[in-house]
Amino acid sequence: MNRIIFVIAIFLVLPALAFCQKVTYSDYEQEDNNRDINFEIIGKMNGHFLVYKNVKWRHKINIFNYDMTIKETVKLDFVPEKTFNVDFVIYPDHFFMIYQYQKRNTLHCMAVKLDGDAKKIGEPFELDTTQISILADNKIYTTINSEDKQKIMVFKIHKKYDHYSLVTLLFDSSLHLLNKSRRTLEYNERRDNYDNFLLDNDGNFVFTKDSKNGNRDNSNSLSLAIKAPSEDSIIFHEIDLEKYYIDEVKVKVDNLNKKYLINSFYYKKNRGSIEGLFTYEWDRDSAKTFLRDFTVLGDTIRDEAKTNGQLRFALDDFFIRQVFVKKDGGFLLTAEDYSTQGRGNNNPWNRWDYLNNSYYSPYSSYYYNPYYNYYRPLGSYNSNQSTRYYYANIMILSVDKNGKLEWSRVIHKDQFDDDNENFLSFSTMNSGGEIHFLFNDDKNKNQIIANHSITPAGVITRNPTLKSQERGYQFMPSLSKQVGASQLIIPCMYRSYICFARVDF
Structure with a gap:
């Protein structure tokens, strides 16, 4: 079942060097049908690659050797059947699996420590429990960790009437409890949105709250919330938006410079066209605003x-995807042109409807990768309506430490598919000196991965494509995970089965 492909390109300007991409396909198991499976790439440990799979109510971890042959399948028999919200915190020689299940009217949040061979190190232990009513939402626990993984937090948000009950449990890297606190937050489901729950290396818990006048409006109020690791109180810092409106707020923790970075596209008027980029930075040491800037994105x-269409509408379907923080405090931001078209109804694509119906809620999500996308089994779509997904150009903005736009670039692509977005969008690979953008380029219905890279100076290189020479393999680049300096694991579909490809650049 294994296949190894070599794609070699000789650069004329460097005749002595060759650019080589090596692809190795994995085995698959008969039960790994795409309609029944959810998965998460855990990572690389002890020279092997670990992938968690949930097939119906069965849970297992495949261990692939370096040739992507299944060395062992470890059945997680200790996990109850109706388990959900599975998260992993990974270290060099072990990892924690944190999961949630319901028994009668009690939710149990559990954890277990596993070694590099997915064998238990001790028995599963309970982190928290919650009593809920029969009709209440049962996906209330979320796990986050600091960038250095020395702090882990499990928090739960439970809606009751017009309030959120927020409980946070802060742990060290051994899952020893450091602090537990409870707060009640005011919440109007038609106006308020809590989002961007993050943990910095010192254990500070941060998130945002944005509000709007009506359910279908842009936000005109934004606050940054900070909870210190040993405090019960949460301090809200209101951010001055002047007369502008925003949507889709994104936060990035800059641990090196001890700042919290907020970005959002902004509008001059409610439900208008995107005017530019709003950037805000909070300095943790001085406990005050470090930067607040509105950058107009011009005609170029x-x-x-x-x-x-017209230039004024050119950015209206762009959504922020990733933010890469630079050592000097600047950052690189990527955004993607995304829209959908409902087929079989007369409802046009609308950015505000999309955001109001599918704001990212970390306390209700299931499987996701570190960026923004997650695998959707093909059997989960609404069969009563067909949807066409469009993923187009990638915009890259480089902003200096003072919030000024240094340069902007666009990588052109044109992708669409019906009722399935698993093969669309892009992923990135950070090789140190440049960032690679990988996406399917299949205008001729061939599975070809385009590879564009960009340097800190904004120089874009169009590298040789990665093409599957084997019939039947389809790549899912947006769901890939970087497991080495120049190595990715990319999920694939072979016929109707999920498998994985190791790609070495």
Whole structure:
């Protein structure tokens, strides 16, 4: 079942060197049908690659050797059948699996420590329990960790009437409890949105709250919330948006410079067209605003980014995907042109409807990768309506430490599919000197991965494509995970089965 492919390109300007990409496909198991499976790439440990799979109510971990042959399948028999919200915190020689299940009207949040061969180190232990009513939402626990993984937090948000009950449990890297606290937050489901729950290396818990006048409006109020590791209180810092509106707020913790970085596209008027990028930074040491800036994105970048139509509307379907923090305090931001078209109804694509119906809620999500995407089994779509997904150009903005735009670039792509977005969008690989953007380029219905890279100076290189020479393999680049300096694990579909490819650049 294993296949190894070599794609070699000789650069004329460097005749002595060759650029080589090596792809190795994994085995698959008969029960790994795409309609029944959820999965998460755990990572690389002891020279092997670990992948968690949930097939119906069965839970297992496949251990692949370096040739992507299944060395062992470890059945997680200790996990109850109706388990959900599975998270992993990974270290060099072990990892924690944190999971949630319901028994009668009690939710149990559990953890277990596993070694590099997915064998238990001790028995599963309970982190928390919650009593709920029969009709209440049962996906209330979320696990987050600091960048250095020395702090782990499990928090739960339980809605009751017009309030959120927020309980946080802060642990060290051995899952020893450091602090537990409870707070009640006011919440209006038509106006308020809590989002971007993150943990910095010192154990500070941060998130945002944005509010709007109506359910279908842009937000005109934004606050940054900070909870110190040993405090019960949460301090809200209101951010001045002046007369502008925002949507889709993204937060990045800059642990090196001890700042919290907030980005959002902004509008001059409610439900208008995107005017530019709003950037805000909170300095943790001085406990005050370090930067607040509104950057207009002009006609040059609009003309490069647009797929059709007028320049004023060119950015209206762009959504922020990732933020890479630079050592000097600047950052690189990527955004993608995304839209959908309902087929069989007369409802046009609408950014506000999309955001109001599918704001990211970390306390109700299931499987996800570290970026923004997650695998959706093909059997989970609404059969009463067909949807066409469009994923187009990638916009890259480089902003200096003072919030000024240094340069902007656009990587052109044109992707669409019906009722399935697993093969669309892109992933990134950080090789140190440059960032690679990988996405399917299949205009001719061939599974070809385009590979564009960009340097800190904004120089884009179009590298040789990665093409599957084997019939039947389809790549899912947006769900890939970087497991080495120049190594990725990319999920694939072979016929109707899920398998994985190791790609070495």
